[in-house]
């Protein structure tokens with residue numbers, strides 16, 4: 079039976095440490111770290127994510143500067159708010175909650191964020207730093223995966239890693255971080271041939287596809303580490319209620335994998351934690367240079 083990689087427990091541990099660090103830092107500085115979360119429109123899942131982030135900030139002693147704007151807010155208005163937050167000395171991290179309404183050019187807004195305040199690590203400068211192996215703000219979900227591997231002493235160096243998915247948000251930075259940690263990395267996507275065969279070769283398999291239970295036991299090498307980034311809401315056939323599942327069919331894969339993250343309670347809580355970590359990192363950098 080696979081070892082369960084408990085992202086929730088690790089998230090709690092890191093958040094407690096961050097809270098202690100913030101408490102210690104605040105004694106010597108005139109303000110706590112600050113995070114601004116910008117949300118445009120009423121996407122229900124986004125509203126829940128934003129609430130989660132704001133509650134986590136409150137628990138840790140990070141000041142929140144959220145703006146919840148109506149769905150018809152213009153591109154120019156959101157851009158102006160980002161400009162103000164870039165200038166605001168109380169704000170160390172800025173996050174634009176995705177997805178944005180169709181009339182808004184998300185990439186232009188993400189590129190407008192001061193790279194030093196880019197809590198989500200999605201700005202081209204921070205992505206470029208990742209490609210070059212330079213320090214910078216790392217995108218949160220893949221950074222959360224790397225933290226889980228480290229916590230459980232799963233060493234990527236020399237291992238074959240397969241990353242399923244090539245989004246800017248998860249797949250691409252994930253592959254780069256595993257490469258940085260000296261894994262031999264293959265990125266797979268919707269045009270990849272013989273996907274199951276490719277996945278079976280992986281010592282570390284990361285699924286970031288967004289297809290419920292796509293990866294079954296016959297896709298996984300016995301003893302492999304399986305990281306399930308997917309978050310999919312499905313209707314339970316028996317109870318009729320909706321519930322969250324990953325991209326990995328947990329019940330069939332757990333008996334043969336070496337280690338596996340559950341959904342929920344795996345990478346999800348780590349993503350929020352790395353956002354808070356990035357905010358504290360920017361805060362310290364602003365004070366210490």
Ligand code: NDP
Pocket residue numbers: 219242243244245246247248249266267268269270273286287288289307308309310345346347349350
């Ligand atoms: P995207 O939809 O942006 O990307 C999905 C990727 O999967 C694409 O590269 C796509 O390939 C690939 N793909 C889709 N279908 C298949 C298929 N049948 N076979 C092989 N590859 C396929 O999603 P994200 O990267 O944003 O998110 C992925 C999942 O992770 C989602 O479930 C999302 O909810 C979850 N997520 C979880 C987070 C967390 O905190 N745990 C944070 C962010 C996301 P192609 O490029 O060819 O289209």
